Amino acid sequence: xxxxxxxxxxxxxxxxxxxxxxxxxxxxxxxxxxxxxxxxxxxxxxxxxxxxxxxxxxxxxxxxxxxxxxxxxxxxxxxxxxxxxxxxxxxxxxxxxxxxxxxxxxxxxxxxxxxxxxxxxxxxxxxxxxxxxxxxxxxxxxxxxxxxxxxxxxxxxxxxxxxxxxxxxxxxxxxxxxxxxxxxxxxxxxxxxxxxxxxxxxxxxxxxxxxxxxxxxxxxxxxxx
Amino acid sequence: xxxxxxxxxxxxxxxxxxxxxxxxxxxxxxxxxxxxxxxxxxxxxxxxxxxxxxxxxxxxxxxxxxxxxxxxxxxxxxxxxxxxxxxxxxxxxxxxxxxxxxxxxxxxxxxxxxxxxxxxxxxxxxxxxxxxxxxxxxxxxxxxxxxxxxxxxxxxxxxxxxxxxxxxxxxxxxxxxxxxxxxxxxxxxxxxxxxxxxxxxxxxxxxxxxxxxxxxxxxxxxxxxxxxxxxxxxxxxxxxxxxxxxxxxxxxxxxxxxxxxxxxxxxxxxxxxxxxxxxxxxxxxxxxxxxxxxxxxxxxxxxxxxxxxxxxxxxxxxxxxxxxxxxxxxxxxxxxxxxxxxxxxxxxxxxxxxxxxxxxxxxxxxxxxxxxxxxxxxxxxxxxxxxxxxxxxxxxxxxxxxxxxxxxxxxxxxxxxxxxxxxxxxxxxxxxxxxxxxxxxxxxxxxxxxxxxxxxxxxxxxxxxxxxxxxxxxxxxxxxxxxxxxxxxxxxxxxxxxxxxxxxxxxxxxxxxxxxxxxxxxxxxxxxxxxxxxxxxxxxxxxxxxxxxxxxxxxxxxxxxxxxxxxxxxxxxxxxxxxxxxxxxxx
Numbered sequence: 023x024x025x026x027x028x029x030x031x032x033x034x035x036x037x038x039x040x041x042x043x044x045x046x047x048x049x050x051x052x053x054x055x056x057x058x059x060x061x062x063x064x065x066x067x068x069x070x071x072x073x074x075x076x077x078x079x080x081x082x083x084x085x086x087x088x089x090x091x092x093x094x095x096x097x098x099x100x101x102x103x104x105x106x107x108x109x110x111x112x113x114x115x116x117x118x119x120x121x122x123x124x125x126x127x128x129x130x131x132x133x134x135x136x137x138x139x140x141x142x143x144x145x146x147x148x149x150x151x152x153x154x155x156x157x158x159x160x161x162x163x164x165x166x167x168x169x170x171x172x173x174x175x176x177x178x179x180x181x182x183x184x185x186x187x188x189x190x191x192x193x194x195x196x197x198x199x200x201x202x203x204x205x206x207x208x209x210x211x212x213x214x215x216x217x218x219x220x221x222x223x224x225x226x227x228x229x230x231x232x233x234x235x236x237x238x239x240x241x242x243x244x245x246x247x
Numbered sequence: 248x249x250x251x252x253x254x255x256x257x258x259x260x261x262x263x264x265x266x267x268x269x270x271x272x273x274x275x276x277x278x279x280x281x282x283x284x285x286x287x288x289x290x291x292x293x294x295x296x297x298x299x300x301x302x303x304x305x306x307x308x309x310x311x312x313x314x315x316x317x318x319x320x321x322x323x324x325x326x327x328x329x330x331x332x333x334x335x336x337x338x339x340x341x342x343x344x345x346x347x348x349x350x351x352x353x354x355x356x357x358x359x360x361x362x363x364x365x366x367x368x369x370x371x372x373x374x375x376x377x378x379x380x381x382x383x384x385x386x387x388x389x390x391x392x393x394x395x396x397x398x399x400x401x402x403x404x405x406x407x408x409x410x411x412x413x414x415x416x417x418x419x420x421x422x423x424x425x426x427x428x429x430x431x432x433x434x435x436x437x438x439x440x441x442x443x444x445x446x447x448x449x450x451x452x453x454x455x456x457x458x459x460x461x462x463x464x465x466x467x468x469x470x471x472x473x474x475x476x477x478x479x480x481x482x483x484x485x486x487x488x489x490x491x492x493x494x495x496x497x498x499x500x501x502x503x504x505x506x507x508x509x510x511x512x513x514x515x516x517x518x519x520x521x522x523x524x525x526x527x528x529x530x531x532x533x534x535x536x537x538x539x540x541x542x543x544x545x546x547x548x549x550x551x552x553x554x555x556x557x558x559x560x561x562x563x564x565x566x567x568x569x570x571x572x573x574x575x576x577x578x579x580x581x582x583x584x585x586x587x588x589x590x591x592x593x594x595x596x597x598x599x600x601x602x603x604x605x606x607x608x609x610x611x612x613x614x615x616x617x618x619x620x621x622x623x624x625x626x627x628x629x630x631x632x633x634x635x636x637x638x639x640x641x642x643x644x645x646x647x648x649x650x651x652x653x654x655x656x657x658x659x660x661x662x663x664x665x666x667x668x669x670x671x672x673x674x675x676x677x678x679x680x681x682x683x684x685x686x687x688x689x690x691x692x693x694x695x696x697x698x699x700x701x702x703x704x705x706x707x708x709x710x711x712x713x714x715x716x717x718x719x720x721x722x723x724x725x726x727x728x729x730x731x732x733x734x735x736x737x738x739x740x741x742x743x744x745x746x747x748x749x750x751x752x753x754x755x756x757x758x759x760x761x762x763x764x765x766x767x768x769x770x771x772x773x774x775x776x777x778x779x780x781x782x783x784x785x786x787x788x789x790x791x792x793x794x795x796x797x798x799x800x801x802x803x804x805x806x807x808x809x810x811x812x813x814x815x816x817x818x819x820x821x822x823x824x825x826x827x828x829x830x831x832x833x834x
Contacts, residue, residue, distance in 0.1 A: 046447045046798070047252040049439040054253065054360040058436040061466065065428060068470035072517075076478060076510060080489055084505035172486040172502075180505060183487035187477065 052221075059225045063232045066195075070236050073191065074243055077184040089176035091245055094167060109245050112155050113237065116196075119148035120234045123203075123227045130223035135210055138223060142207035145230065149200040156193050160186070185244060192240055195233045202226055253360070253441045257795050263362055264788070276362035277788050278347045281369050283679070286344030288369075292376050293336035294750075299324040301747045308740025310721045318720040319407040322391030325718055326408075327379075329394025330416070333522065334423060335376055337664055341529040342427070342465065343372060345671060346434050346458045348679065352778035353455050355443025355796045355818075357789050359433040368433070371426030375419045382408065382415035390416050393718060395515060398490035398508050402483055404497065413483055417476040424469045424476075431462045443777075445798035449553070450817070452776045452802040453546060456553050457532020460560040461525045467564070468521035475514035482506070512574050516567035523660050524563040528556055530667040531598055534620050536802070537670050538602055540774045541617035542609030543813055545803035547601040555594035555601075562591040572640050573647045581640040588638035592631070599628060610806065610813070614772070615689035619670030622697045623663050630659025633708065648718075651711020654704045662700045669696070669753065676757070677771045678778060681785045682764030688756040692749060699746035706735045775814045776802035 033041055042049055050057050081088055092105040099107065126141035163169045163185075171186050173179040206226045209215065215222055265271040275281060303324050305313045316324060347365065351358055359365045382389040390408035392401040400406055401413050408416075438451070438459045451459075478489040482503075490511040491503035539546040546552060568576060568584040602624055611617065633655040637643045646652060669692070676684050714727055722728055722736075770779040782792040796818040804815035811825040 044447055044449070046445050046450075047254045047442050049448070051250060052440075053250060054436050054440040057440055058361065058432050061435050062428070062432055065432075065466040065470060068467050069474060072471045072474035072514060076474060076489065076514065079507055079510045079513075080505070083492075083507040083510070084488075085493070086505060171481060172488075178505060179488055183481060183485075183489060187481060187487075191477075 053219075055225050056221060056228070059228050063228065066232065070188075070192075070239070073184075073188050074239065077188060077243065080180040080184060081178075084178040084180045086178040088178050089174065089181050094163070094169070094176060095245055097162075106245055108155065108159055109241065112152055112159075113241055115148050115155070116152050116234050116237050119145045119152070120231050122148065123230045127224045127227045130210070130220035133216075133220065135213065138220070139207050139211040142203050142210065142223070142226075146200045146203040146207065149196050149203070149230075153193055153196050153200070156189065156196075160189075188240060188244070192233070192236060195236070199226075199230050199233050202229065254355075254443045254795060257357070262357060262789050274366065276358070276366045278351050278358050278362070278365060279679075279786060281365055282344050282347035284369050285347060285372065286340055288373055288376060289336050289340035289344060292331055292380070293340070295380070296328045296331035296336060297747055297750065299328040299331075301744060303328065304740040304743040306720065308737045308743075319388070319391060321720045322393070322718070323389045323407050323412070326391050326394055326396075326416075327383075327389050331379070332661065333394065333526070334420070335379065337526045337660075337668075338427070338465070338522070339372060340668060341526060341533075341664065342434065342458060342462060343369065343430055345454070345529060345533060345668075346430070346462065348675070349454050349778060350434055350437055350458060351441070352781065352786060352790060353452050353776060353802075354438060354441065354446050355777050355791070355798060356437060356441040357791060357795070359437045360441050361433050361436070364429045365433050368426050368430035371422055371429065375422035375426060378415055378419040378422060382412045382419075385411040385415065387411050395512075395519070396479070397515075398479065398482065398506075398511050399492065399494050399503075401479065402491060403494075403501075410483075414480065417480045417483075420476050421473060424473045427465055427469055431466045434458060434462045435466065443795045443798060446777075449550070450798060450801045452532070453535040453549070453552055453556070454529070454532040456556050457528040457530070457535075460556050461528040464521040464528070464560050464563060465525045468518045468525065470518075471514045472518035475511055475518070478514075479511065509571075509574055509576055512571050512576075513568070516570045517564075519570065520567040521560075521563045524559055526660055526664050528560065530623075530664040531556065533671040534623050534667045535602065535605075536774075536776065537616050537620040537667075537674050538605050539803050539805065540674070540772050540776075541612045541614055541620070542606050543612070543773075543805045544605055544609040545801075545805055547604040547607075548597075549801065549803060551597060552601055555597050558594040559591060562587060562594070566591055569638055569643075572643045578640075585638055585640050589635065592635060592638070595631060599624065599631070612772075614673075615684070615686055615693060616670045616674035616772075618690060618693040618697075619666045619673065622693065623666040623670065625697075626658050626666060626700060627663040630655060630657075630663060634659060645714075646711055648716055649711040650707040650715050650717055653717050654707035654711060657707075658700075658704050662704070666697070669693070672757070674772070675778075676760070677767035677784075678769075678781075679785055680761055680764070681767055682760055683767045683771065684760040684764060685756050688752055692752045692756065695749035695752070696746055699742050699749065702742035703739050703746065706739055710735060773812075773814045775800075775804050775816050777817045780816050780818050 042051070095109055096103045096105045097107045098104075122141050123145045126138050126145060129137040129141060168175050169182045169185075171183050174182045203226055206222055210220075210223065263276045265275065265277070271277075272280060275284070302316050303321060306316055306321055347359070350356070387408050387410050390396070390401060390406070390412035392406050392408075392413065396413070396416070402409055438455060442448075442451075478487075481487040482489050482491055486502055488503040488506035490508050491501070491506040492508060493504045494501050535546050535552060566584055566587045568580050569588045572581050606621070633651070637646060637652065637655055673684055673689055676682075710732055713729070713732055715722060715732055722732065767784065769781070769784040772779075777796060777798065778786075780796060781790055797820075798817045799820050800815065800817055802817055804810075804817075806813050807815055809826050811827055815824055
């Protein structure tokens with residue numbers, strides 16, 4: 023019965039939802055890896071939500087004033103102090119990498135190994151440069167501005183604590199993502215997925231887009247708020 | 248390219264076949280071996296926690312006679328006993344042990360969808376246990392902050408293990424969460440995507456439903472614990488002030504300012520309350536199957552049972568602050584959380600009614616698993632009713648931090664899941680080992696444990712009403728606690744020692760039966776669910792031989808009117824069911 027349903031195409035909307043959940047064999051018409059990645063990402067969302075909730079909470083409880091982000095995150099270029107310039111570039115790079123990742127997924131499904139491989143490498147390189155710039159930002163904050171996790175000269179000590187903790191945790195996610203992308207890209211090049219199918223590129227892409235999406239929230243909460 | 252479900256590409260799937268003893272039993276990717284590794288480790292570490300509790304009881308019952316532990320060791324025992332039992336024993340045993348063993352067999356799969364990740368999950372779990380146990384051997388010993396690890400207490404010099412102990416505890420928890428996430432992703436995805444032909448979600452045994460929802464809860468609740476552990480680690484190691492307010496320690500101000508201890512409590516209980524149901528829901532599922540099988544009746548209200556599990560799972564995320572009525576949070580919160588807490592009692596009570604109604608007019612077979620399952624209904628009702636007391640703010644305030652609370656949560660999430668675990672171990676032992684356990688020893692084990700439970704925890708409710716505070720090394724002499732409280736304490740300790748010793752009967756029974764038990768039937772209880780229909784007992788690698796089973800019915804076709812046998816296996820087609828002659832025409 024369900025096999026004929028699969029041939030005829032799945033019903034849309036609420037009926038489709040009911041059909042999905044009432045079917046035997048599997049709930050979603052996707053490979054298990056993709057379902058697993060989605061569930062993992064929901065779980066990871068809870069981690070970042072807890073981090074951001076914790077951040078907002080300590081920002082309320084701390085007794086000292088919160089430092090001014092526009093001053094701290096300014097970069098002096100050509101003799102002028104420009105607020106948020108580095109972070110704007112970093113955000114731009116990360117969003118761009120999402121674009122190249124989406125292209126890689128597309129070429130993956132077209133089984134164009136060459137283009138998929140190079141687009142994934144480009145994505146990984148953009149990700150790595152993001153991490154590099156983050157390292158630069160951290161160095162500047164620690165060495166030049168004297169901001170430490172346990173205190174800083176600008177105001178509430180919690181500013182440094184949450185900043186290093188959350189951006190660090192996100193940076194680890196990006197680093198892990200870069201490694202993951204490179205491993206998958208290498209396997210793509212070797213033709214490892216010719217038989218299994220190229221869903222893995224999309225799965226890696228899901229993770230990458232998630233990391234970007236989280237960055238948008240971190241950017242808004244830490245640099246703008 | 249059309250996507251083909253896993254169950255339909257059975258013969259293209261490559262199973263990881265072990266080639267050596269080490270691959271088969273140590274670095275195993277077989278869900279059944281991993282389950283036994285998980286279960287064995289959990290039982291061993293649970294025994295450590297049991298011994299710790301007995302040490303505490305001896306101190307409380309006979310403070311003058313035994314001089315085994317000093318106040319610091321007492322607090323360390325409280326902490327380690329609680330944390331080990333809740334996280335490293337119950338969670339690991341129910342999800343890592345039973346989850347791993349039951350899910351693929353009950354849904355008709357060959358293994359988990361990602362066996363390698365499953366193997367990693369166990370090894371990370373073992374690592375977390377080793378890190379935790381290592382804290383016994385570092386300077387200062389394990390942390391003594393109570394299993395809730397509340398700051399600022401955790402970091403103050405007066406608390407044992409405030410330096411190394413707490414760090415090891417937090418690292419161990421983080422590693423455990425990684426292990427749980429790897430296992431949990433596997434369980435959820437396997438249940439959703441790897442069911443065999445005909446196994447719709449509404450034909451799943453309740454065990455699978457319980458484990459499924461509990462794992463989803465775990466995947467959403469453990470992040471809060473991970474985050475609070477990371478923040479606390481920063482507070483301890485880097486000197487940040489996430490949870491530490493400005494505070495004075497023996498006359499000198501500590502180097503903290505502006506943190507929020509209540510933030511930790513919120514994060515901790517946002518994990519901690521779902522955790523209660525992470526332990527309870529698999530137990531609910533397992534006990535439903537045991538009750539139904541041994542009562543020879545279908546489970547009463549299957550659909551309601553499933554929806555109750557889902558409702559409890561959802562509600563468990565909005566009740567957490569009922570652990571914090573005395574924390575100093577906004578009192579208006581208390582009203583909201585008291586309401587949700589009482590609402591969550593509705594689906595829970597529904598489940599209890601359905602268990603009792605499953606027994607109603609059943610053809611009950613009083614085997615040892617059934618003893619434990621019925622015992623569970625008793626302890627769970629008693630523990631649940633005291634939960635209604637504590638869920639109300641005004642009643643909770645005087646009872647908070649007394650032995651009433653200790654009695655409540657030990658009845659409802661200590662003893663109850665443990666009784667289910669015993670029921671489940673006895674119930675599935677024949678399938679797992681291929682041998683029968685010793686029935687007489689199992690029943691002796693039941694009676695001592697069950698009656699002992701009441702001897703231990705009923706008096707504690709009374710101690711709580713007297714106002715005896717929990718976590719005290721010794722009560723000493725006070726104006727408000729009568730001297731007779733000490734006699735109660737003595738009797739509790741004696742009962743606890745007897746119950747503790749009785750667990751040796753269980754261990755002996757299992758170990759002895761592994762070698763000397765009578766050979767078991769493939770399906771000794773006449774159970775209808777799929778895990779009893781494997782071609783081999785115990786099931787071999789790959790579970791199902793050449794061909795995956797096809798499922799035609801739900802897991803509870805017991806005593807079907809007109810059918811010759813009093814159960815119809817899930818994989819028996821309608822036309823193969825033998826009917827009694829007179830009823831055949833009607834059917």
